[in-house]
Amino acid sequence: MRSKFVLSAPVFVLALGLAGCGGSTGGAGSGATPTDCSSSETFCVGLVTDGSKIDDKSFNQAAWAGVQKAKDSLGAYVRYIEPAEAKDYAASIKQFTDQKYDVVITVGFLTADPTVAAAAQNPGTKFIGVDQLLDTEKVKSPNLTGLTFPADQAGYAVGYLAGLLTKTGKVGAINGLEIPPVQKYFKGYEAGAKASNPKVEVVGVYHPAGGQPFNDPVWGAGEAKKQLSQGVDVIFGIGSNTGNGALNEVAKSSGAGTTRFCIGVDVDQWGTLPEARPCLVTSAEKLISDGVAELLGQAGDGTLKGGNFLGKTGISQFHDFDDKIPADVKAKVEDVVKKLADGSLQTNVVL
Amino acid sequence: MVPLVALAAAFSVGALLIRSQGVNPAYAYESLFSYALLDGSGLTATLQKVVPLVLCGLAVAIPLRLGLFNIGGQGQFMVGAIGAAAAAYALRSAPGIVTIIVTMVVGVLAGSMWASIAGLLKAARGVHEVISTIMLNSVAGGLIDWMLNGPLADEQVPYPASHAVPGSAQLPPIGVVPIGLPVAVTLAVATAWLLRRTTIGFRFETVGRNRYAASYAGISIRTTTVVAMGIAGGCAGLSGGIELVGVEPYRYQDGIAASLGFDGITIALLARGNPIGTIPAALLVAAMRAGAPHLALDTGLRPEIVDMVLAITLLFVSLPLVVKLIFRKHAAKGSQLASSWGA
Numbered sequence: 001m002r003s004k005f006v007l008s009a010p011v012f013v014l015a016l017g018l019a020g021c022g023g024s025t026g027g028a029g030s031g032a033t034p035t036d037c038s039s040s041e042t043f044c045v046g047l048v049t050d051g052s053k054i055d056d057k058s059f060n061q062a063a064w065a066g067v068q069k070a071k072d073s074l075g076a077y078v079r080y081i082e083p084a085e086a087k088d089y090a091a092s093i094k095q096f097t098d099q100k101y102d103v104v105i106t107v108g109f110l111t112a113d114p115t116v117a118a119a120a121q122n123p124g125t126k127f128i129g130v131d132q133l134l135d136t137e138k139v140k141s142p143n144l145t146g147l148t149f150p151a152d153q154a155g156y157a158v159g160y161l162a163g164l165l166t167k168t169g170k171v172g173a174i175n176g177l178e179i180p181p182v183q184k185y186f187k188g189y190e191a192g193a194k195a196s197n198p199k200v201e202v203v204g205v206y207h208p209a210g211g212q213p214f215n216d217p218v219w220g221a222g223e224a225k226k227q228l229s230q231g232v233d234v235i236f237g238i239g240s241n242t243g244n245g246a247l248n249e250v251a252k253s254s255g256a257g258t259t260r261f262c263i264g265v266d267v268d269q270w271g272t273l274p275e276a277r278p279c280l281v282t283s284a285e286k287l288i289s290d291g292v293a294e295l296l297g298q299a300g301d302g303t304l305k306g307g308n309f310l311g312k313t314g315i316s317q318f319h320d321f322d323d324k325i326p327a328d329v330k331a332k333v334e335d336v337v338k339k340l341a342d343g344s345l346q347t348n349v350v351l
Numbered sequence: 352m353v354p355l356v357a358l359a360a361a362f363s364v365g366a367l368l369i370r371s372q373g374v375n376p377a378y379a380y381e382s383l384f385s386y387a388l389l390d391g392s393g394l395t396a397t398l399q400k401v402v403p404l405v406l407c408g409l410a411v412a413i414p415l416r417l418g419l420f421n422i423g424g425q426g427q428f429m430v431g432a433i434g435a436a437a438a439a440y441a442l443r444s445a446p447g448i449v450t451i452i453v454t455m456v457v458g459v460l461a462g463s464m465w466a467s468i469a470g471l472l473k474a475a476r477g478v479h480e481v482i483s484t485i486m487l488n489s490v491a492g493g494l495i496d497w498m499l500n501g502p503l504a505d506e507q508v509p510y511p512a513s514h515a516v517p518g519s520a521q522l523p524p525i526g527v528v529p530i531g532l533p534v535a536v537t538l539a540v541a542t543a544w545l546l547r548r549t550t551i552g553f554r555f556e557t558v559g560r561n562r563y564a565a566s567y568a569g570i571s572i573r574t575t576t577v578v579a580m581g582i583a584g585g586c587a588g589l590s591g592g593i594e595l596v597g598v599e600p601y602r603y604q605d606g607i608a609a610s611l612g613f614d615g616i617t618i619a620l621l622a623r624g625n626p627i628g629t630i631p632a633a634l635l636v637a638a639m640r641a642g643a644p645h646l647a648l649d650t651g652l653r654p655e656i657v658d659m660v661l662a663i664t665l666l667f668v669s670l671p672l673v674v675k676l677i678f679r680k681h682a683a684k685g686s687q688l689a690s691s692w693g694a
Contacts, residue, residue: 051606081644082654086606087598091396092644098392109509113600133509179509213500 037077038100043300045071046096047080048089050108054080057272059288063107063130066292074300089114097122103299105130105292119144126299130288134308142306147291151181152188152349153340154284154313155236158263159192160336161282161315162234163200164329165261172232173204174220174246176239177213180351182206185238185265185284187349196332203227207242217245224249228260236263236284244269247276257321268316281325283316312341354621354632357667365660374650382649383657387642395527399598400637401630402531403428406590407615408622408629409542410466410583414480415624416546416555417579418562423469423484424587425612426491427462431588433495434461435595436513436603437503439520447519454520455592462588463581465491470580474573480580488612499603512604522597531593535630538586542626555579587612617665636661 037044045067049060067078081092089111096104097118105128106115112132119127119141127144134146162171171193176182190202205223207213224235224246235250237243243265250262256279264283269276291311298304314337318325339345366376386393407424414421438457442450469487472478498504499511522530546552557565558575566572594607614636621635622628639661643654 079648081648083644084640084654085609086600086604087399087594088396088641088644090599091392091641094392095645095648110605181509215496 037102043074043076043103044096044099044101045074045076045078045103045105045296046101047078047105047107048092048096048111049080049082050106050110051083051086053082058267059131060107062267062286062288063105063292066289067105067296069289069293070296070300074296076296076300086110090118093118097125100125102126103128103296105296107131116141116144126304128292128295128299130292131286136307140306144306145295145304146308147288147295147311148308149286149288149291149311149313150347151184151284151286151313152191152347154265154286154315155185155188155190155238156192156195156347156349157313157315157333157337157340158236158282158284159189159194159202160196161192161329161333162189162236162261162263163193163195163197164332165281165325166197166200166234167259168231168233169197169199170201170203170230170232171234171236172202172224172227173236173238174223174227174243175204175206176242178206182238183351184349185236187351188347189236189238189284191347191349192336196336203230203232207239214240214242216242217248220245221249225253228253233259234261234263236265238265244273244276247273247280251276251278251280253279257324264316270316270319277320280319281321282318285314285316287312287314314341353671354623354628354668357664357670358635360667361660361664364663365656368656368659369652372652372656374652379646379650379652379656383642383646384638386645386649387638390645391527393641393645395524395529396641397634397637398527398532399524399529400640401633402529402535402597403590403594403611404614404618404633404637405535405539405629406586406593407612408618408633409539409615409626410462410587410590410612411615411619412622412624412626412629413542413546413555413583413586414579415559415619416552417559417576419473419480419576419579421466421469421484421580421583422481422616423466423487423584423612424615425608425610426484426488427465427584427587428591428594428612429488429491429495429608430465431458431462431584431591432595432607433498433503433513433591433603434458434588435592436516437498439516439595440503440514442520443514443517447517450517450520451522451596454516454596455589458592458595459585459589462591463585466580466584466587467577470577473580474576495603503603505602508602508604510604512600513602515600515602516596520596521601524597530597531590534589534593535633538589539626539630542586546626551578587615617661620665621668623668 047064047067052060054064055061064080071078081095083089083092093104093114103126107130109132112129115127115129116139123143129146131148132146133148173186173189175186186204193200193202207216207219220242227235235246237246247262250256250260253260260279261281262276262279264280266286268285269283270280295304369376369379387397388394407428410424410427411421435454435458438454439450442453465487469480469483472483473480499513503513505512505514554570554575557570558572562572618629618632618636621632639657643657646652647654
């Protein structure tokens with residue numbers, strides 16, 4: 001009993017103290033002013049993450065950056081929700097649709113099914129699914145747009161750079177599971193490397209099925225080590241954490257950044273994987289924020305169409321390697337990126 | 352009494368934190384709870400969270416009677432859910448009702464078996480259950496990753512996931528009430544009865560109070576340990592099964608288990624090991640979790656504020672134990688909760 005009293009005493013003091021200052025709280029802001037999204041004057045945009053945080057330095061953050069980009073020109077009111085569990089996706093989307101948001105953006109393939117369902121239920125709301133390839137045979141909602149990216153082009157661009165960087169004439173890739181998105185990156189890489197350096201040898205290895213193909217950094221590191229010992233001097237890591245393992249291995253090896261280089265994937269991995277910075281020349285990047293901003297712009301002027309929308313890819317900044325890469329190499333790569341974007345150069349990747 | 356005081360204290364500290372962010376605490380709490388309890392979809396979200404929290408809370412509360420600290424609710428939940436997913440896939444062409452029943456039974460057995468491993472290790476070799484259950488969580492994670500990429504993988508889905516439960520066996524909420532809610536409440540009451548009114552409960556209690564005396568009185572410590580862990584794992588496993596057939600996306604995929612098993616520890620401690628107490632404790636945690644996104648949307652506060660308030664609550668709930676341990680060196684005989692931390 002004594003211990004209970006010991007506990008209660010400070011609690012009551014605290015409670016009293018709080019009650020005392022209760023009167024002065026009124027003016028200190030009563031939350032955000034609720035915005036009426038149902039009126040046609042306010043353009044409201046809501047974003048639902050895939051369970052990761054908004055500052056995940058990856059897809060969610062990039063999508064939110066796209067929203068921020070479009071915000072001013074649209075005069076939009078923007079909000080986001082970070083659902084904690086998979087079962088909260090639908091409820092999170094519903095929070096926005098209940099308040100009559102004009103556009104709801106969902107990020108990542110995990111949120112694809114709830115997005116499709118919500119789009120069918122709310123024909124008046126526009127939905128944008130980031131990195132969600134729609135099965136247009138089944139999904140016909142005119143208010144749902146799936147934003148995906150031509151990974152082969154990104155692969156081609158970094159492959160082109162790799163072909164110019166290699167001294168040994170051997171470039172490599174460590175791949176996650178042998179599935180279309182990964183194959184596209186790799187085949188693009190292969191084609192790009194051959195285009196810039198016809199004599200180059202491209203070696204690539206896919207994670208065997210089973211286990212955790214996208215979360216096996218130890219396997220990735222092991223395969224990277226093998227490739228390095230075979231004389232490969234540029235390694236492209238494709239496949240989330242497995243690829244990260246490979247990049248880290250290159251970063252730790254002797255000659256990292258001078259004779260051995262690595263290339264990241266999906267987002268600018270300079271930010272997401274600082275450990276790889278010693279060797280990370282660039283990343284094959286899906287331009288998520290540009291894609292989101294573009295689609296939001298279309299939603300704003302009423303030209304947004306349903307179905308799949310192919311965004312753009314590019315290569316990330318060179319960061320510390322900016323002055324180490326020869327100017328003519330940079331110019332050539334830049335030219336390739338530009339030609340890929342305007343369609344005058346095709347990767348010719350077929351799966 | 353202690354949980355209520357702790358709660359008041361935690362909410363007061365939370366109010367200070369909220370105010371420091373420039374938001375009126377009264378408005379924030381109102382926004383949080385009015386969405387979680389008064390809004391239709393908010394209430395469904397809350398109640399859907401209550402179910403696994405109660406069951407995972409029981410999975411911790413039952414072994415606590417014996418002074419065993421089951422940290423493995425997470426793994427037991429996951430194994431129950433994957434077992435249920437496998438059963439539902441195997442019975443995909445059977446009538447819905449058969450699938451549901453078999454799925455639940457498999458969930459219970461899988462969770463029970465998983466927890467019994469820790470129980471057997473404890474009984475046979477004296478392996479500490481905190482170590483073994485926490486390691487079994489990781490084993491479960493690895494096993495499930497393999498299954499979702501191999502034997503149970505749904506090739507139509509571009510990420511690791513099991514096949515969806517057939518439509519006839521899916522149990523969406525009736526109105527706002529998820530199907531698992533009556534099951535969870537009944538089980539909480541049944542557990543209270545089991546612990547207070549049956550010989551099994553008496554054995555648990557006796558072993559928890561003094562295992563030497565219990566052993567002298569002819570109670571088998573080993574059997575009791577395994578039985579308690581088995582029942583606990585069954586609760587967590589059932590919770591996994593219910594989650595699979597009763598909650599979208601009706602399949603096993605990343606994010607299904609979230610941290611439900613670990614939240615069970617919070618629930619059991621908030622309820623001070625009382626099975627009935629897990630219901631209000633779960634309701635509180637569920638409401639706060641369900642309301643957090645709305646709170647963030649409404650006020651611009653980070654949703655983590657809710658986890659902070661819950662953590663502070665837990666801290667205050669366990670304070671009396673800490674105080675006891677400090678002021679009375681021979682605290683062990685007083686509370687079975689205290690003994691679980693030490694031994």
